[in-house]
Amino acid sequence: MSATTPAHLPGAMPAVVEWQEGSTSRTALWHSENSTPAPRRAVAADDRTKADAAHRLACEGTALLWRGDYHNARRLLEAMGRRIDRKPTKRSSSAASDAPTPAEAFHRHRRARAHRARVLGHLLVLLDGEHRLALRRAPDVQQACTEAYGPPQAPTAISLTELLGVIGAQQWREKGVDVPALGDRIHPHYGVFSPVRGEYVDLVARAPLPAPGDRPLTAFDLGTGTGVLAALLARRGVARTVATDISPRALACARDNIDRLRLSDRVDVTTAPSLFPDARADLVVCNPPWIPARPTSAVEQGVYDPGSTMLHDFLNGLSAHLNPGGEGWLVLSDLAEHLGLRTRGELLAAVESAGLRVRDRLDTSPRHPRTRDTTDPLHRARAAETTSLWRLTPA
Incomplete structure (x- = not known):
């Protein structure tokens, strides 16, 4: 009923989860995308497990390896979530009167989300050596898990919350995300930020492109993610765009999207020794x-x-990576400013310190549902948020 964690040495044994089923001791490899350590203690759980007991065990740090019906596991997860989300019944008058600053509200919100994720992450499921989920009424998760994790190796325990994310990501990858500014769809991969907030794409679609004179227009897209901005630049007429990222998943995702859109002759997706390619561009x-x-x-x-x-x-x-007459486009939300995590003055000081000047700024308001959710602890900051495209040139 314990878990061992790998030593931080080359060739160390992988983390495993151990639990007891009847008189039989079972083990499986442990995998967590957010690097959560393997649980120190795990017990078998099934359809007879009550939500109160599951919540208590998870809060104590005991993982529950689910062996019952798949849909009942999802119901148990929801029930555990409701217990976590219950508001305190009593608050002192001083605590009630102390309104948190935006930064304090943000950090409280993050701590609450981290606690929720930690507790719910203790409900585990077992993937067999072929990425199959051997539970009653379980969906076929082989393709989704292979896309997220690569080829199967051995029976592996993961959190149910992570598996649900893997399943959802595979559905988004198949369906794609409609990007009106692109006139097409982008297909995000697991672990790659999806362009569901389209306002930043719209800014790139309407900003005036630099005029490089007689030579073909070139561009870099730094931190390309799904490749959506690189694809948009190509559709706008940029002759050659180099799209970079440090994430292998993002690079694979961007290449897939660029190939789908038949833009590989104008967009080169590559890793770079640093943030920038070792070259210069007009944009x-x-x-x-x-x-x-x-x-x-x-x-x-x-x-x-x-x-x-x-x-x-x-x-x-x-400045060191711009051609003469070129410019940089910084696409940035000011949510951090409304949360008290960064000031506008600090941003402008960083621009000036880098030897840059602001040529122009295009603004837009976010359209995502959270801006209208008054129950969100960060609603006031989200409702005031503006996303801007800063056109920067050397001073």
Whole structure:
């Protein structure tokens, strides 16, 4: 009823989960996309397991390896979630009167989400050596798991919440996301940030392109993700775009989308030794993570970046990678400003420190449902959010 974790040494044994079923000891490999350690204790659970007991065990750090009906596992997960979301029944008068600052509200919200994910992540399912889920009424998850994890190797325990994310990602990959500015669909892969917030794409679609004179227009798309902006630049007439990313999943996703759109003759998807390719271009586009905080999963890296590292790397390296007369497009939400995590003055100071000036700025308001959700703890900041495309040139 324990789990062993791998030593931080080359060739160390992989993490495993151990549990007891009747008089038989069982083991399986452990996998977590957000690098959650293997649970120290695991017990078998099935349709007889009550939500109160499951919630208590999960809060204590005991994982539940599900052996019952698949749909009942999903119902149990929902019931556990309701228990986590219950509001405290009593609050002191001083606590009730202390309205948190936007930054405090953000950090409380993140802690609450992390706690929720941690507790729900203790309900586990077992994939067999072929990525099959041997539960009653379980869907066929082989393709989805192969797309997310690669070829199967051995029986592996994962959290049910992670599996649901894998299934949802595979459905989005098949269906695709309609991008009106592109006049086509983009197919996001698991672990790659999806362009569901289309306002930043619209900004890139309407910003005036640089005029390089007699030579063909060239561009870089830094942190390309799904490749949507690189594809849009090609559709707008950019002769050659180099799209870079550090994530192998993102590179595979961008190549897939560029090939689907028949744009591989104009877009080169590649990794780079640093943020920038070792060259210059007429246009450099970057849509960095907009919140300076630590991501808790791979897909969150498209939103959260501690210290705004990518933002500062883009600003500081831009001048050295622009052709004469070229410009950089910084596509950035100001949500961090409304949350008290970064000020407009700090952003402008970083631009000036990098030897850049603001030639122009295009703004748009987000259209996603959270801007209208008054129950969201961060509603006020989200409702005030603006996404901007900053046109930057060397000073």
